[in-house]
Every structure is written in structure tokens, then in C-alpha cells.
Amino acid sequence: MEHSAAEHVVIAGGGPTGLWLAAELRLAGTPVTVLETRHERDPHSKALTLHPRTLEVLAFRGVAEPFLAEGRRIPSGHFGGLDDRMDFAVLDTPYPFTLALPQARTEELLEAHAVAAGADLRRGHRLTGLTQDEDGVSVGVTGPDGPYTLRAAYVVGCDGTRSTVREAAGIAFPGTDATTWGWLGDVVLDDPPTGAVYAASGPAGGVMAVPMPGGLHRIVGGDPDSNGPDHPGELTLDALRAKVTRIAGTDFGMRDPSWLSRFGNATRQAAAYRQGRVLLAGDAAHMHYPAGGVGLNVGVQDATNLGWKLAATVAGTAPDALLDSYHTERHPVGADLLLSTRAQTALMNAQSPEGQDLRTLLSQLVATVPAFSRSLAERLSALAVTYPPTAPGHPLTGHRAPNLELADSTDLFTALRPGRYVLLDFTGAPAPAPGVVPHAAPRPAGRPAWSTVSVALIRPDGHVAWASDQQDDEALGAEIRTAVSATAGRRVDAP
Template identity: 45%
Template sequence: MHTTDVTDTSSHEVVIAGGGPTGLMLASELALAGVDVAIVERRADQTLAGSRAGGLHARTLEELDQRGIVERFLAEGQVAQRCGFASTKLDLSDFPSRHACTLGLWQNRIEHLLALRAEELGVHFHRERSVEDFVQDEGGVTIKTSEGLVLRAAYLVGCDGGRSIVRKRAGIAFPGWDATESNLLAEVEMSEPPPLGIHRTAQGTYSFGKRDYEIRNGEILYKDGGPIRVMVPEASASARGEPTLDELRAALIATCGTDYGLHSPTWISRFTDAARQAASYRDRRVLLAGDAAHVHSPVGGQGLNTGVQDAMNLGWKLAQVVQGVSPEALLDTYHAERHPVGARVLRYAMAGATLLRQDDGIGALRDTLGELLVLDEPRKRLAGDLSGLGIRYDLGPGHPQLGRRMPDLDLITDDGPCRVFSLLHDGRAVLLDLGGGTAGNASLARSSGRLRCLSARPVGPWELPVIGTVTPPTGVLIRPDGYVAWVGEGSARGLDEALRTWCGVHAA
């Protein structure tokens, strides 16, 4: 892993606090755009990552595909054409996406692959350090880290988790709901085999699984040997601090009547159903992403995916501001677009955690919702949100495609066939002329360093998740994160404003 030399001071255009999935994805996006970016990470190596999260949702896979790296993840994971809401499995097989699935892959492998990507792009790492404090001024941020290192940057992004020092030092409020239950999650060795699978009792839900498994016909099949991944409820929701092996042992005995001879923990962590969201994702030159901006129950596996998608939304915008392509006002769209998504994630996580509680009333509600969610319309609506495929940013009225992720259509161009996502590999915006005469503008050609312009003919129907088949536009402006910022319907009306707002370029 590339690490910067140990010095007392260092300067970068952007400093990221935290090298988890969100920080790694954001750093890679910035480096892809040519920004000098550094990560401050307390761990000495990415192999020390735990495995709290265990999957990538459909939209996250699409975004990795947009950068040409999704195959690295698919090669190591297990595909299931569904996503989960509490105990209900929602079918994704009829969603119009090349990645209409959830990929089972533990967080330590996700982080490893994202770290390799960051290394390939030349991201700097200040390891075995953490951000302790910072001071903002008109020209940038001076950041104090542990071990006496002082960093100077134009912007600081807190990707340092739910207890974010960056958020606290910035004074950004973190309103929400306190925990009503707490759970321990760990990977340990056990001398006695536990009952694998998910178990629900009056004391709460507990489970045993293994790191190595495969999905066959929709069922999880665990392989022999290896450590046990255990989740068990705690007696109190008020537990704090780093959990210990003795606390895990006591929780197992209270719930299961035995600790199964547990020993040799790889890692132990604690999570609750607390739900909180930063009041603002930005304070001048300081921004928040991932768990630093929103925390909630892990039910549904939304946390890691929401963080990675935060990074995709923020990365190109921050790069354009740092490089002087766009004004600082572009950063305000990060909060405007991602805060509502985070609020919706909190709502679903709270609902999902509630539905897993074991009492007769909740059981009746769970059964009732299960009957509704086999119907196409409610299933597609909920699965669209949970998978990320149905997200729409509010970019105003217009064609149904506006503000939604661009489908990965097959295209016929003058240079031969291609697909949409392949056009986004280098992280630039794309202006597609699909018959409206929008891509031949001479001024756009002079701006081709920031914008790719081409004429193409789509093959097949134009279909959107949840919405269905729509009338094909005559042109689209696709942002670097894959969302459509302008739709042409027979003319170039509105294109100049869209180019100025999102790309920092002008049509003639």
C-alpha cells in the first residue's frame, strides 16, 4: 500500500478522514478527476477491516460498473436477485438493469478491492493516524492529526464513521432517535458447532454464519470449517465503548444458554438501532459522507451502500470546485440531493428493525406487509428504493428520465457498438445526441476535456426501474455519477443552463 513519507506538515487539495468504503470510493473519484487527495486512516493496513457489512446493492454495482471495476467485485461475491426488507425478500429479477441483484461480499473484501483501486489512482495514505481537530479559514482547512502531523487542504471530508470527530468539531447537529436495542457482532472460533442461520426469540434475534458460503437456488449454503460470524442481542441498549470477549460470552449465555466454547476473536463490534442524520452535510470547507452523515440499524444492509453512493455524488462535484471549473454553489447540491436519500434510508431501517421484533402485534403487521409486498406495484416501489435503482434527484419537472440514473443501454455509434456505462469509465460527463442535433456544437467540442459528446442510436426499449418503458429522449446530458441532468425532447432547450450548472461549460 502506498504511504506518504512521515513529515511534520503536508498539503493536499482534499483530505479525507477515514479510509472505509466511503472514504476509499471518494478518494478514488477525486483522484480519477486529477485531484491531489489524501486519506487519514487509523489502521495500519486495509486487511484489518472487519466484516460488519456483507453486500452490495444493485445501484452500487452499477456505479462500480460505470467506472469499469465491477467485475473485480462480482468475481469474489455471491449473486442473489433480491433485496431484503426485514424478513421479506423482494424479487429484483424483472428490474431493467444488468445488475438487478444483491452481491453477497463481506466488507473486508469490499474494502480491499476499493483500496487497490485507490492505490492504482495514486491516492496518498497517512496511516496509523486520525484527525483530532481542524480550523477553517477563507483559503482552506488546517488539520491536526495524531502523531504530530499537520495537513493543509482546500477541503476536508469526514468519512470517519458514526462517532465522527469531523462532524463534532464542525459543530454540525446530529438529530435523531436514541437506541432501543443493542447487538454484538463478531467473528470468532467456537469449539462447539452452533446452529447456523437466523433465530428469533423473545429475547431478540440472533444468528450464526460463516465467512465462506455460496448461494444456490436462493439459499445460503455454508462451507465446512472456518470462523463463526455471530450476532447476538445485549440485555441493555445503553452499552458503550469497545465490546469485549467477556461481554460477547455473557450475551450468548443469556440468549442461548451457552457460549459454544467461543475463543480467538478476529473482531468484535457493537451496533444499535439508533437513527441519526447530520442536519447539514456541509459546513463551508468541511463535508460529511457515509456514517459520519447518517447512522441507523444495519437491517437491510443500507449503510455501506448509501455511503458509497454519497461518495459518487460528491466526488465529481468537489473535483470541479477544487479545479475552478464550477463555483462553490455546486457543493450545495450534494446536501440537497443526498440528504433526502439518507432520510429515506433512516425511515426504512427503522421500519425494518421494528418489524423484526418478536411480539404478536408486530408479527401480524409483518405478515400483512408480506402479503402486500408480493404485489408488483408495492414490491417494485420498495425494492427500487432499497436497491438504489429507483432514486430520483429533484431536478425539476420534465421527462421521467430527468434526475434518474441513466440506463445502461446498448448504443450504435459511428465508432461501433458500445454501452452507456462504458462511456463513464473516465469520470467525465457525457452528452448523447440521440437524434436532436445536440452533440455537434463547436463550443462543446472545444470543451471535450471535461465533456464527451457523441451521436448514438439506442438499441431496444428505454425502460426505467419502477416507472417502466418511457418515450426515448432525443438527447441526454449524463453527469459523471450516471444521473441525467438534462433531457432533450426534440430541441436543445435548457441545455445551456444544464451545462453551466453541472459541467461548467456553455453551449453556443
């Protein structure tokens, strides 16, 4: 189907980030074409973990249930492979756990969601180049029937660490090359360890084992033999067996590998997430060691931040500055991601006596200092992500909104499903705001930061756009009208 270039968005890359972005754009009615080089979905699952914030994102679009039904819930998380794990039960979320689900299945579910929403997914079609001008972007594509050109208003690169879109746009990708290599194997274990997650570490290295569907276990780890700038060659089952035995004292009876791979700690971040009519998300914007299983999650969260902003820009209902805020808000998140994964890489490779003592000390802090453990868990799960306000305002501005109860016995996540702004009113006597009917909500219990809030405007991505503690009805009404006009325009949800 052909679309007007003035309203059409082309996404390069049909992985989790590209598929979720396509669905988010279609939610707003934006025509989308997704170009995916692979003819078939990759059967190997680089990612295996969905974090709490990603589950919240899926929930406030109404699509979390299939993931929750199939995934395996793990009520804890690790930082740098430390022996003591963070307890996710203390997190303020409906999903206080990580969800183990192979990436191949996650992609399958996201693809079904995007296609059902009307995205045009073209497998076996590769973006080969692009040229942008004031009016749009011309995209060169090679497909099964030969080369052709698409014209679009914007192009988004979700095409991985070797992004063709990033290179064609001339966006720098500074960082560091690999100095150490991890390894993984999806194998059958005749004598598997017990429990949801097995972990062992010491001077010989570290290893984790996680059950997977189909009778497989994911074995992942690192050891001193894997250090160095050069790729150490293809991983064999014998090499994996030897490494695991040195660390864990057993190979758990491993056999019949379905996938063996190595991965390095090369760490880079795009200098800009936007270059005119070209944007980047997911691995095209940031690459890192897969510590903590955060990569897929941050990519989906990039797409959640970008989707509604790009849709509003294409529709002409938002100023260009809104799209600029994608870089302003998500680039620092990517930088923090690189900080965290580098720190965890150092811990995972701390095999010296001093390094082992550092691991022991930090592990003890996780186990005995609840505030420390919770802080790490909130960072890893992305529940702590806060966007800087564009101007001085309420302390909640930019913070993630929890799933607050509404007076009609539903909740905020349900109200967010249409992908529009949501106006929450806690006063019991809603102030007038032309064209807007607020969602009445009882005063949140057990959340001190919300205890004095009268009204809050929630963005389509679940973050607070504006809030007020004003108690005077007339003044509050004026504030609401100003905030709605300046922030949300006509895209405020009404019951």
C-alpha cells in the same frame, strides 16, 4: 508529496467511503491525502453486503469485476427480517442481486484502487482538529513521527459516527440514543443450515445466518433480552449460543468465534453535510441500526455524488452552488435511510402477538403483491434514488440512468468510466453542439420513460442532468448548446 493548498483535499478516514471518494477525486486529477487512524486494516467486517446500485457505481468506473469474482451472489433481500424475501431478479440493473463480501476485503480492493489512482494514504495518522478560513483549511495531524499541519482547500470527514471532523466543524448530530441492541458472531458451524441465507423469527426474536469465506458463518440477530437503553455488556459465545438456540431450536454446532459483537439502534444525522470548506460523508453524516446492510453502500454513494462536484469546485470549473447541491441531494437520502432502518428495527423487535401479526401481514404482501415487493427492493438497493431538479424540466431529470446500450456496441456505464458528463443522442441525426460529440444510442426498448427522449445529458454519477423530447433539429441543437454550457461546461465526454 506536498500540494498547493488551493487544489489539495484532505479526507479523514480510510474506510470504504473515504477510499472511494479519494479515487473519485483522483479520477479528476485532484491531489488527495487520506488520513487513517488505524495502522492496519480492521480484520473484522461490520458490513457484508454490496447492493445493486453500489455494484453499478463500481461498474461505471470499471472496477466491479474483482468484487463480482470474489463475492457470493444472493438473488434476494430482506426487509426487517420478514420471512418472505424480495426478489431482486425484477430490478432493472445488470446486477439483480446483493453481493456478500466481507468489508475487510471490500476495503482492501478499494484501497488498491485509490492508491493506484494516486491517492496519498497515510495509515497511523489521526486528524486532531481543523481551522477553516476563506482561503482553505488548516488541519492538525498526529502521526508516527509526531504532530504536523496540513493545508488544504477542503476537508471531508469520512471518519465514522464519532467523527472528529464533524465535531471540529461544529456540525450538530441530532437524533436518538440506543434503545435496543443486536448481536453478531462470526463463528464456525459444525452443522450449518442449507441455502444462501438462513432466517428464523418468532416471539423469542430473530436470527439470520450467512456463509462467509474461510469456513465461517455470520450469525446476526436480536431478541427481547437485548432491549433497553444500557449496553448489556460484552457478548460471549455461551450467550450467543443460548440466544440462537431459543430462536432457531439449535445452535448449529457453533464454535471457535473469530469476532463477537453487539450494535445498538442509535439513530442520528448531521444537520449539514457541508459547513464552508468542510464536508461529511458516510457514517460521519448518518448513523443507524444496520438493518438491510445498507450503511457501507450509502457511504460509497455519498462519495460518488460528492467526488465530481468537489473536484470541479477545486479546479475552478464549477460554481459554489454545485458543491452546495451535495447536501441538497444527499441529506434527503440519509433521512430516508434513517426512516427505513427505524421501520425495520421496529419489525425486527416486534415480538408481541400484535407485532408478530404485523410481520406476518407484511411478509404476505412481499410474497403476493409484486409492486410492493419491487418498491421495497428498489429502495433498499438505492436504484430508486432520485435527486430533485433545480428547475422545472424533463421528468427524467435527477433520475438514475439505466445502463443503456450505445450504437458502438458498448454501453453507458463504459462511457461513464472517465468520470465526465456523457451526452446521449437517440435521434440518429445528432444535433450540432460546439465542442461536443454525442454518443449515439438506439431508442431504449422496454423503458417507457425513455421512449420519447431525443437527447439526454448524464452526470458523472450516472444521474440524468438534463433531457429533451424536442423533435425539431434546429430547436434541439439550441437546447443542447444551452444545457451543455449551463450544466457541464467543458466536462462533457466525447468518443
